[in-house]
Amino acid sequence: MKRFLFPILILFFTVLIMPRDVKGQSIALSVSPPILELMIQPGKNVNQEFSLTNLGEDTFIRINIAELSTDGLEEIAPENRLPWLEVSLDGNPTDKPLLVRQDEKLKLNLRINPGQNIEQKDYYRALTFTTIPYPHDPQTQVKVSQTIASLLLIGISSQGLPKKAEIISKIPRLIDSFDSLIFDITLRNSGHAYFRPNGSINLYGPLAKAQYRILPQVIMVNQERKLLLEKKNQPVDRIKGFLLGRYRLETDFVLDEGTIQVKDVKTFYAVPWKATLLILLSWFVFRFIRKARNKKKGNRKI
Amino acid sequence: MPLTLCLYLILALSRILSPSEVISQEMKSETYTIQGGNFNMSLGTIYSENFRLTDLVGNSQSQIFTAKGFFAQSGFLNSAASDSFSFSTSPPAISFAKPQSSKMQEKSLRLTVSNSNLLGYSITTYQNQPLTTSAGTEIPDTYCSLAKKKICSSDKAAAWTSKDIYGFGYRVESPSALPDFKNPAYFRSFASKSKNGEPEKIISSFTRKLTESSEIVLRLNFSPLQPPGIYNNVIHFTALPGI
Numbered sequence: 272m273k274r275f276l277f278p279i280l281i282l283f284f285t286v287l288i289m290p291r292d293v294k295g296q297s298i299a300l301s302v303s304p305p306i307l308e309l310m311i312q313p314g315k316n317v318n319q320e321f322s323l324t325n326l327g328e329d330t331f332i333r334i335n336i337a338e339l340s341t342d343g344l345e346e347i348a349p350e351n352r353l354p355w356l357e358v359s360l361d362g363n364p365t366d367k368p369l370l371v372r373q374d375e376k377l378k379l380n381l382r383i384n385p386g387q388n389i390e391q392k393d394y395y396r397a398l399t400f401t402t403i404p405y406p407h408d409p410q411t412q413v414k415v416s417q418t419i420a421s422l423l424l425i426g427i428s429s430q431g432l433p434k435k436a437e438i439i440s441k442i443p444r445l446i447d448s449f450d451s452l453i454f455d456i457t458l459r460n461s462g463h464a465y466f467r468p469n470g471s472i473n474l475y476g477p478l479a480k481a482q483y484r485i486l487p488q489v490i491m492v493n494q495e496r497k498l499l500l501e502k503k504n505q506p507v508d509r510i511k512g513f514l515l516g517r518y519r520l521e522t523d524f525v526l527d528e529g530t531i532q533v534k535d536v537k538t539f540y541a542v543p544w545k546a547t548l549l550i551l552l553s554w555f556v557f558r559f560i561r562k563a564r565n566k567k568k569g570n571r572k573i
Numbered sequence: 574m575p576l577t578l579c580l581y582l583i584l585a586l587s588r589i590l591s592p593s594e595v596i597s598q599e600m601k602s603e604t605y606t607i608q609g610g611n612f613n614m615s616l617g618t619i620y621s622e623n624f625r626l627t628d629l630v631g632n633s634q635s636q637i638f639t640a641k642g643f644f645a646q647s648g649f650l651n652s653a654a655s656d657s658f659s660f661s662t663s664p665p666a667i668s669f670a671k672p673q674s675s676k677m678q679e680k681s682l683r684l685t686v687s688n689s690n691l692l693g694y695s696i697t698t699y700q701n702q703p704l705t706t707s708a709g710t711e712i713p714d715t716y717c718s719l720a721k722k723k724i725c726s727s728d729k730a731a732a733w734t735s736k737d738i739y740g741f742g743y744r745v746e747s748p749s750a751l752p753d754f755k756n757p758a759y760f761r762s763f764a765s766k767s768k769n770g771e772p773e774k775i776i777s778s779f780t781r782k783l784t785e786s787s788e789i790v791l792r793l794n795f796s797p798l799q800p801p802g803i804y805n806n807v808i809h810f811t812a813l814p815g816i
Contacts, residue, residue, distance in 0.1 A: 299661030305691055305814040308646050310630065315642035327661060343697055343772060344811060397813070404665065407805040411669045411704070413791060415682060418811040419660045431629045431638075464629070486692055486779060489816040499779055506693075506779040528631035 298402050299327035300419045309383060310426045313391065316384035321421055323379065323400055325371040331403040334358055334365040334379070339395040339422055341494050355389065356423075357382045358398065368403055385427050392432065393464055393492050396423040424489065426464050434526045435462030436490070438535040442520055448543040451509040454483075456498040456522060456535075460490040468533070470524025472500055476541070477516040483507060485524055498522070514541035656689035660812035669793050671801075677736060677794045684747075684776075685786045686812055693749075693779035693815030696787075697772040699727075700763035704741050704793070704804035712793070712804050714762035715740030727764035728773050734758055739796035747787030749778035760792060763808060772811060779815060 301324040311317060323332075336356055337344040358365050359380050371377060381398060397420040404414035426432060441455040458468060467487040474481045483500035490496050500507050522535040626635040630644065638644040667680045688694045704712040717725035717733035725731035725742065730753035733742060742760040745751070751774065753759060764770030776787055791808075 296665055297661050297663035298665050299659065299663075299685075301657050301659035301687075303657035305656060305658035305689070306816060309643060310634075310638060310645075311643040312638075317643050317645060319645065324657075326659065327663075328665075343695075343774070343813065399811075404807055407803075408666070408668065409803060411671070411793075411804045413667045413669075413680075413704070414805070414807045415662050415665050415667070416807050416809045417660060417662045418809065419658065420811070420813050421658070422814055422816055424816075431626045431635075434629055488692060488779075501779075504781055527629070528634065529627065529629045530631070531628050 297327040298330055298415065298417050300324070300332075300400055300402070300417070301326055302398075302400060302419050302421045304421060306422045306424070307381075308424045310428065310431070311383060311385060312429050313385050313389050313427060314387040316382065319381045319383065321379045321381060321398060323371070323377045325373060325375050327373065329370065329372050331368045331370050333368050333401045333403060334360075335399045335401065336423075337397045337399050337420070339397045339424075341491060344397055344399065344418075344420065353394065353396070355383065355385045356396065357384070381423075383425065389427055391428045392426075394423075394425045394427065395465075395491060396425065397421065398423060424465060428464070432464035433462050434464050434466050434529070434531060435460070436466065436468070436526060436533045437461055438522060438533065439495070440522070440535055440537055442537045442539055444538075445540050445542065445544065446514070447545045448513055448515050448541045449545070451511045452514065452520075452539075452541075453509045454498065454500060457495055458490050458498055459495045460492055463492060465489055465491045466526040468498065468524040469527060470522075470533075472498070473521040473523065474510065474518060475521070476514060476518035479510070479512065479514055479518070481510065485522075515543070516541060656691065657687075658689065658691065658694070658812070658814045659685075659687040660810075661685045662810060667791060677792055679790055679792050681788050681790045683786055683788055684810060684812075685784070687784040688778075688781070688814060690781050691814045691816075692781060693777070693783070695774055695778070695813050695815065696776040697774050697811045697813075698763065698789075699770060699772040699809055700765055701807045701809070702765055702767040703763075704806050706800075706802040706804055708802070710800050710802060710804075712795070712799060713740045714765070715742035715760060715792070715794070716762070717742065717760055725759070725761050727762050727770055730754055730756075730759035730761045732756065732758045733760040733792065736794065739794045739799070741791070741793050743792065744790045745775050745787060746790065747776050747785070749776045749780075749785060750787065751775060751777065772809075 303322050307319055309317060336347065336352065336358065338347050359382070360377060365379070399418050399420045401418040402416050404416045407414060437459040439457040439459060446452055454472065460466065467489055468485045469487055470485055472483045472485060483502055486499040486501050486506060488496060488499060518539055518541060520537045520539065525532050626638065630638065634644050663683050667682060669678050669680065684696060686694050686696070703714055715725065715733060715738060717723065717731040717738060718735070719738065723731050725733065730744065740762070742762045744760045745754045764773050778785065
């Protein structure tokens with residue numbers, strides 16, 4: 272019996288001191304889908320399922336619909352809520368806080384049912400899930416609460432809303448060959464529906480030829496947004512490297528997956544003007560000093 | 574002569590270099606129908622009120638829309654379809670030691686976002702109220718500095734280095750933190766909902782397929798004149814998917 276006691280004790284202590292997977296105290300929520308883009312005719316209805324998973328500890332959450340603007344989320348007063356946008360959980364309204372257990376997954380239903388006489392335009396909203404912190408302990412304490420949102424971009428129209436884009440380009444006509452070319456191109460949505468630019472910016476020149484995909488960012492109605500580009504999944508806002516000569520920068524995209532093409536061409540020149548200026552100034556200073564010396568020598572001879 | 578040449582060159586270069594705002598656009602489509610009398614023109618932009626649905630949303634989408642009366646997608650070109658967006662905050666509560674004047678206390682919390690194939694994400698923050706006792710005594714939000722030009726606010730960070738500056742503030746350490754947090758000595762105060770403050774953006778990214786952790790450093794510096802007591806508040810973080 273004593274023969275086995277020692278190995279059993281070793282095994283017991285090994286198991287005891289083995290590191291275990293411990294979930295620290297945290298609030299963690301996951302929402303799916305994170306965006307809903309919907310185009311719907313008045314009088315039709317759609318049900319969209321959303322799932323919320325609690326990856327942290329047990330928590331109370333409040334479900335709400337907020338207004339989404341270019342500045343972020345804005346709370347909506349109960350009287351200004353859209354009556355045709357309803358959230359439910361197992362058929363019940365979600366106007367009271369809910370306890371969501373650790374690892375629990377809630378399946379919510381969003382019913383979108385715009386009436387026949389509704390104003391035909393874009394509606395930007397967000398389905399929000401906000402945690403409610405537990406009461407404070409009897410000490411100086413900061414409690415943390417979080418909101419996670421799924422964005423709702425809803426266009427209500429019987430035949431589609433006209434889309435219109437304007438390009439505001441601030442590309443200089445001359446750049447220094449050693450400077451980066453900064454893409455200062457802004458898009459303005461002056462149409463009646465949001466869109467995403469779907470295309471690229473192309474650079475043509477004697478020393479460089481490059482193509483950058485435009486990040487398909489949402490441009491809301493009346494919004495102005497700077498165009499961002501991506502290369503190898505990383506956002507870029509400038510071209511670095513040596514450029515020399517005449518270049519053509521072509522912004523070319525369609526609105527969403529449609530066929531409306533928007534194109535803008537800018538020509539600029541890249542010359543090493545800073546270096547040239549420096550050389551010229553140095554030459555001028557050199558000439559000036561030489562002239563002064565000669566004059567001094569001449570005076571001495573006299 | 575060289576002086577005149579130089580001056581002329583400088584003048585010519587500065588004329589060429591001054592950036593000019595140019596607005597232009599060209600719209601065309603093989604299926605686009607433009608009829609006379611329906612043009613609107615502004616700032617060099619041309620568009621028509623007469624459009625086809627296929628021009629706006631593409632062929633397949635317009636067919637679905639016409640047949641069903643709606644068209645839904647969970648992400649542009651369905652790139653984000655079935656993806657999820659996750660946000661975690663740890664720990665859910667931060668306790669500070671009993672008030673000790675002239676000793677800054679710093680505590681940190683970690684925010685983690687996972688954005689799948691979305692175009693980045695952003696985080697905003699606010700507090701429900703300044704740190705307050707049940708009797709209503711407040712710890713002021715920090716101004717970071719006494720110099721008028723160097724004070725911080727809820728939307729602008731500034732250096733908070735002096736121990737003689739009291740109050741409550743925070744800084745963000747994240748690869749996607751807003752530029753005013755790049756200096757490690759820079760802090761901001763929280764916008765207070767009780768004082769009609771608006772949530773302020775602190776983190777913004779445009780990168781896809783990202784799982785990113787950020788650290789929020791909370792700093793509390795009690796004034797020797799601050800009445801002792803238990804001070805509480807709630808700070809709130811909102812994570813939005815990038816669009």
